[in-house]
Amino acid sequence: MAGADLTALWISLRLAAITTALLLLLCTPLAWWLAGGRSRTRVLIDAVVSLPLVLPPTVLGFYLLILLGPVGPVGRVLGEIGLASPMFTFTGLVIGSMLYSLPFVVQPLRDAFEALGPRSLEVAATLRASPWNRFFTVAMPLAARGFLTAAVLSFAHTLGEFGVVLMIGGNIPGRTQTASIAIYNHAETLQYGAANRLSATLIVIAFALLLGVYTVTRQGRDGVRVWRWH
Amino acid sequence: MRHLLRSPAMWPCMLLLMLAAWSPAPRAAAAQLHIAVAANFLGTLEKLAPLFAHASGDTLLPSAGSTGQLYTQITQGAPFDVFLSADAARPQRLQSQGLTVAGSRFTYAIGTVVLWSPRAGAVAGRTLREGGYRFIGIANPANAPYGAAAQQVLTALGLWSRLNQDRKIVVGESITQTWQFAASGNDDMSFVALSQVIRPDGSISGSHWLPPQSMYRPIDQDAVILSSSPNRTAAQAFTHWLRTAPQAAAIIRAAGYRTDD
Numbered sequence: 228m229a230g231a232d233l234t235a236l237w238i239s240l241r242l243a244a245i246t247t248a249l250l251l252l253l254c255t256p257l258a259w260w261l262a263g264g265r266s267r268t269r270v271l272i273d274a275v276v277s278l279p280l281v282l283p284p285t286v287l288g289f290y291l292l293i294l295l296g297p298v299g300p301v302g303r304v305l306g307e308i309g310l311a312s313p314m315f316t317f318t319g320l321v322i323g324s325m326l327y328s329l330p331f332v333v334q335p336l337r338d339a340f341e342a343l344g345p346r347s348l349e350v351a352a353t354l355r356a357s358p359w360n361r362f363f364t365v366a367m368p369l370a371a372r373g374f375l376t377a378a379v380l381s382f383a384h385t386l387g388e389f390g391v392v393l394m395i396g397g398n399i400p401g402r403t404q405t406a407s408i409a410i411y412n413h414a415e416t417l418q419y420g421a422a423n424r425l426s427a428t429l430i431v432i433a434f435a436l437l438l439g440v441y442t443v444t445r446q447g448r449d450g451v452r453v454w455r456w457h
Numbered sequence: 458m459r460h461l462l463r464s465p466a467m468w469p470c471m472l473l474l475m476l477a478a479w480s481p482a483p484r485a486a487a488a489q490l491h492i493a494v495a496a497n498f499l500g501t502l503e504k505l506a507p508l509f510a511h512a513s514g515d516t517l518l519p520s521a522g523s524t525g526q527l528y529t530q531i532t533q534g535a536p537f538d539v540f541l542s543a544d545a546a547r548p549q550r551l552q553s554q555g556l557t558v559a560g561s562r563f564t565y566a567i568g569t570v571v572l573w574s575p576r577a578g579a580v581a582g583r584t585l586r587e588g589g590y591r592f593i594g595i596a597n598p599a600n601a602p603y604g605a606a607a608q609q610v611l612t613a614l615g616l617w618s619r620l621n622q623d624r625k626i627v628v629g630e631s632i633t634q635t636w637q638f639a640a641s642g643n644d645d646m647s648f649v650a651l652s653q654v655i656r657p658d659g660s661i662s663g664s665h666w667l668p669p670q671s672m673y674r675p676i677d678q679d680a681v682i683l684s685s686s687p688n689r690t691a692a693q694a695f696t697h698w699l700r701t702a703p704q705a706a707a708i709i710r711a712a713g714y715r716t717d718d
Binding site: 293398 | 499536
C-alpha cells in the first residue's frame with residue numbers, strides 16, 4: 228500500500244479515536260440527564276440529538292461549511308475573537324464527526340442509564356454514598372456495556388464516514404484526507420486495485436476491533452453468559 | 458467497566474485507541490501547492506505532478522471532488538491555490554465574485570464525449586438509431602458537463618425525447634458512476650469521457666462511437682488561481698507550465714483531452 232494510503236488510514240483512526248473519546252466525555256452527562264425523566268424539554272433534546280441521522284451526510288457537511296467557514300455567521304465571530312475557522316483542518320473534521328456520530332453515543336448511554344432503575348442507586352444512597360460516588364462506583368460499572376456499545380458504534384461510524392469529511396475537510400492529503408476519501412480518489416481514477424486494498428485494510432481493522440469488543444461483551448457481567456439461546 | 462478492562466481481549470483495542478489518539482500524524486513535505494481538481498482530471502494531474510516537481514521543485518497536492526462541491530468549498534474559504542474545474546462556468550462565477558487572480562483563467566483541457574460499451578461490437582455509429590437496447594447511461598446533465606454534452610448529442614440525433622419517453626435513459630450522479638453503469642454491464646452503453654476509456658497506447662477497450670464535435674458545445678475545462686492563495690508565484694509558475702510546457706500538453710492529450718493550440 229502506498230504511503231499516502233497509510234497516512235489516510237492513520238488520519239481515519241486518529242479521527243475515530245479522538246471523536247469517540249470526546250463524545251463519551253461530553254455525552255455521559257447529557258445521557259444521564261436525558262435518562263432522568265420524560266419532561267418536555269428532555270423529549271425535545273432527545274429528538275434534536277437524533278437529527279444527524281436524518282440529514283444526508285453531504286447536506287450536514289454543507290451546512291457546517293456555510294455556518295463555520297470564514298465567511299459564515301459562526302466562522303466570522305470566531306475570526307473576530309482571533310480564532311481561525313476550523314473548516315478544512317483536522318479540528319474541523321473532529322467537530323463534524325462528533326455531530327455526525329452524536330446519536331450513536333447518546334442513545335446507547337441513555338438506554339443503559341434508564342435500564343439501571345432507581346433501586347441500586349437508592350441502596351447506595353442509604354449507605355451514604357455521595358451523588359458523584361454513586362455515579363462512578365454504581366451507575367458507570369452497571370452501564371459498562373452501554374459505554375462499550377456507544378464507543379464501538381461511534382468509532383465504526385466515524386471510520387466509515389465520507390460525505391461530511393469530504394465536504395468540510397476538502398480532501399487535503401496528509402491533513403484531512405481520510406481512508407474513505409482516499410478510496411473515493413482511487414475509485415474516481417478507476418484504480419480499483421488500490422481501492423480494494425485500502426477497503427480491505429479498513430474492513431480488517433474494523434472487524435478485528437468489533438470482534439474483540441463483542442468477544443468481551445458476550446462473556447457478560449461477572450462471567451455469566453448473556454445470550455441464553457446458546 | 459472494570460471487568461472489561463481486566464479482560465485480555467480488550468488490551469489490543471485499548472492500545473490501538475491510545476496510539477491513535479496521542480501520536481502525531483506523519484509530517485508532510487514543505488513547499489506545496491494545494492490543487493482543487495475535478496475528479497475526472499485527478500488521474501491526469503497525478504501523472505503531471507512528478508513532471509512539474511522535477512521542473513520546478515514544487516509539490517502538487519491534489520484535492521479531488523465534484524466541480525460543484527469544490528466551487529462551494531472555495532466560496533467558503535477552502536485553502537486551495539489553484540482550481541482545475543471540469544467546466545468553464547464555475548471558474549467564471551468565481552472570477553465574477555472576485556475570488557480569483559485577475560487574468561489567471563484559461564482552458565487547460567477540452568473534453569471529448571464518447572458512447573462506450575465494454576463489449577466488442579456492441580456500439581457503432583448506427584447503434585443509437587437502430588434501437589434494440591434497454592438502457593443508455595448518461596451523467597446528470599444538470600451538473601455534469603459530459604452529461605450535458607450527451608444530452609446535446611441525443612437531441613441533435615432527434616432521439617432525446619423519445620428515449621426519455623421510453624425510459625431508456627439512466628442518469629449517473631457523476632461521469633464515474635455513468636462509466637460504472639456500463640463497465641458493470643448494468644446498462645448497454647454509456648456516454649462517458651474519452652479520458653476514462655482511452656488506453657496508454659491510444660486505443661479504446663470494448664466498442665465505442667465518437668460523436669462529431671459539431672453535435673455538442675466544447676467541454677472546456679478551465680483553471681484559475683485563487684486570490685486567497687498564499688503561494689501566488691508558485692501557482693503562476695504551475696499554471697504557466699500547464700499551459701505552455703509541451704510535455705504537459707502531451708500528457709493531457711494522451712489522457713483523452715484536446716488542448717488549445
